[in-house]
Amino acid sequence: MHLLRAYSALEERFSGALSVHGLSxxxxxxxxxxxxxxxxxxxxxALAKRLNVSASTVTRMAQPLEKCCFVSRETDARDARLAFVVLTDAGKEAVTNTRATLQRLSSEVFRDRWTKEDISQLAELLGRLTAGHPGDIS
Amino acid sequence: MHLLRAYSALEERFSGALSVHGLSxxxxxxxxxxxxxxxxxxxxxALAKRLNVSASTVTRMAQPLEKCCFVSRETDARDARLAFVVLTDAGKEAVTNTRATLQRLSSEVFRDRWTKEDISQLAELLGRLTAGHPGDIS
DNA sequence: TAATATTACTTGCTCTCGCAATCGTTTCGC
DNA sequence: GCGAAACGATTGCGAGAGCAAGTAATATTA
Structure with a gap:
């Protein structure tokens, strides 16, 4: 049950810091x-399943990202229904920068009071909790 | 980072089961x-801080609960600004029933693959993660 | 005491998201 | 081949939540 609490507390902290990059x-x-x-x-x-959101949400999320040139649209020659969301070079760079920010933030959160063993143990337990679900990310 | 994933996966599972009681x-x-x-x-x-939501959200959440007679409104004689949200007897009963449902659901989620030590360890780590924040709940 | 600041709560506006309906496309069964 | 079922994407609508403005009451300061 602590999960709910931990989630909202961290979400607040992280989303605030990410606004620097102009991304949610x-x-x-x-x-x-x-x-x-x-x-x-x-x-x-496929994105919707991984993100645990509806397909319409993905459609709407991709629009501003496309405007920012972080993703582009590609269609499949074999199946005209498919409209891939493609990561552009600018998008890759944005991910790299953002990941650096996230890692810096993580080390702040975990500084003191946390050993490497604690962290890996927490990761292992949470990973086990979500085993069988599709959308794992490192 | 697994937190995000774990949260959305569990939230989906729990909220579905809670709709039985007519409560989110x-x-x-x-x-x-x-x-x-x-x-x-x-x-x-005070509720807003504990729930990590805005004050207006609490106001709006309390309205249907008041209609269901799970909470009532009480004013302070000393400070007329305060409008307490008070748990009624019906509300207490609802919490008790819902907690039973949640515990049954938890044991389903943790059945197999989880020892008592795993669970308490996860709880301890998550608790440490949220230490210093106001809204802890058991 | 009087004016200002602060606090608790409510309301209007806006944004985000999921659901259901729709459209175009592909695949299956005959 | 051809109709029907399935699938991917988009759009309209409603619910939920935050922000900012407004109101009423209390606290603070001159």
């Missing part, structure tokens, strides 16, 4: 999922 | 915070 936390996660893909692209429904 | 997860948390208070009542701003 959810948008960053979207870009990270794209980055994780070898092809650098995903369909909207 | 956030409403249940509100009632639990009231129950936790010896006086059984809190002002709206």
């Amino acid at each position: 936390l959810k948008e960053v996660l979207l870009l990270m999922h794209l980055e994780r893909e070898p092809s650098g692209r995903l369909t909207r429904v | 997860l956030k409403e249940v948390l509100l009632l639990m915070h009231l129950e936790r208070e010896p006086s059984g009542r809190l002002t709206r701003v």
Whole structure:
């Protein structure tokens, strides 16, 4: 049950810091999922499953990102229904910068009071909790 | 980072089950915070801080609960600005029932694959993560 | 005591998101 | 091949939540 509390507390902290980059936390996660893909692209429904949001939300989230040139749109020659969301070079750079910010923030949160073992243990337990679900991210 | 994932996965699972009681997860948390208070009542701003939401959200959340007679309104004789949210007997019963549902659900989630030590360790780590924040709940 | 600041709460506006309906496209069964 | 079912994406609508403005009451300061 502590999860709920921990989530809202951290979410507040992280989303505040991310506004520096002009991106919301959810948008960053979207870009990270794209980055994780070898092809650098995903369909909207695949993104929706990974992000645990509806397909319409992905459609709406991708629009401003497309305007910012962090993602672009690509269609499949074989299946005209598919409209891939593709990570651009500018998007990759944004992810890299944002990840650096996140890591700096994490070390602040964990500074003192936390050993490496604590952190890896927490990660392991949370990972086990979500095992079987699709959208893991490092 | 796994937190985000774990949160959304569990939130989906729990909120679905809670709809049986006609209450949302956030409403249940509100009632639990009231129950936790010896006086059984809190002002709206105090609730907002504990729930990590804005004051206006508390005002709006309390309205349907008041209609359901799970909470009532009480004013302070000394300070007419204060409008306490008070847990009624029906509200206490609702919390008790809902907690039973939640515990049953938890044991389902943790069944197999989790030892008692795992669970207490996870709780301890998450608790440490939120230490210093106001809204802890058991 | 009187004017100002602060606090608690409410309301209007806006944004975000999920659901359901829709459209275009592909695939399956015959 | 052809109609029907399934699928991916988009759009309209409603619910939920935060921000800012407004109101009423209390606290503070001159």
